[in-house]
């Protein structure tokens with residue numbers, strides 16, 4: 589009903605405007621003029637308005653800049669970010685200069701060349717000079733931007749120098765885990781088949797391999813036991829048989845990792861997994877490796893001007909050298925609560941907004957102290973192993989007692 593009334597109101601208003609226009613037209617005709625041709629005075633007025641609008645327009649842009657400048661990112665916290673910022677500033681400079689020149693001409697010409705009955709426009713169909721000018725000038729500027737951009741790109745996508753600290757950032761819906769390569773500077777091998785409660789990244793080591801095999805074997809045994817208790821030929825039986833098949837195939841894939849080189853099976857033992865926050869030593873090169881457990885995420889570290897997609901089934905990487913510690917940046921931003929953040933910049937699901945990790949950039953000594961305090965992967969999976977060992981011992985005891993009986 590309301591919609592209907594609004595439509596009626598709009599229709600009536602349009603009718604009123606149309607009637608008004610007819611009245612104006614009628615009065616203009618009575619005065620002996622043509623209502624659709626503006627008078628010289630009207631043209632001059634419009635021209636002056638154009639000029640006035642130009643000043644308002646530029647004042648508005650200046651205001652936007654002043655109003656929103658406090659929301660700009662602080663100076664780059666990484667070395668390559670400086671190169672990127674320069675490139676961006678250069679592009680903005682060109683855009684701003686072109687914007688100002690073209691808009692001054694646009695409004696000034698509208699003012700200067702308002703219609704006047706004693707002036708006639710020059711008529712020409714073609715000008716080679718003009719064509720040449722407006723083709724070559726933008727082409728030269730574009731070439732400069734592209735060459736500059738490419739060289740900056742080469743600069744920042746260079747391979748990480750020897751001896752860089754390697755950190756894997758692993759996203760899943762909806763959190764991040766950071767993995768440090770530990771004292772051997774080598775990240776242990778990993779595979780999604782190995783993922784478990786204690787091994788969220790699926791790191792493959794002798795320890796995690798044994799416990800995963802054990803976990804799967806136990807699950808299969810449990811399922812087989814359950815199979816005996818359900819009605820034959822039913823849906824439930826079909827479901828269990830299917831699950832057993834899946835687990836057996838997974839066990840086969842997991843067992844195939846035993847064939848990996850011995851060195852790569854121990855590389856993961858000293859890896860360090862951390863959640864919620866991770867540390868970086870200031871001034872040192874860091875190589876980030878990205879994977880993803882489920883969907884495409886994007887690792888975004890705005891203060892370092894760094895972003896990389898995290899794609900399931902493949903590995904991506906980027907590297908940078910941080911140049912300001914968290915403390916220094918707190919002073920620069922005049923914000924005692926400032927923290928660098930790792931965010932997800934790909935809308936990946938319901939809790940996407942909550943996917944973040946705090947990055948602490950600290951002096952190398954503080955970093956060394958922190959990293960030695962962290963639990964290694966081998967230590968973190970130990971409890972499960974001990975339980976497993978205990979269970980295994982129990983099984984043997986039961987078997988022995990059964991034999992004895």
Ligand SMILES: [Cu+2]
Nearest residue numbers: 885932936943
């Ligand atoms: Cu995400």
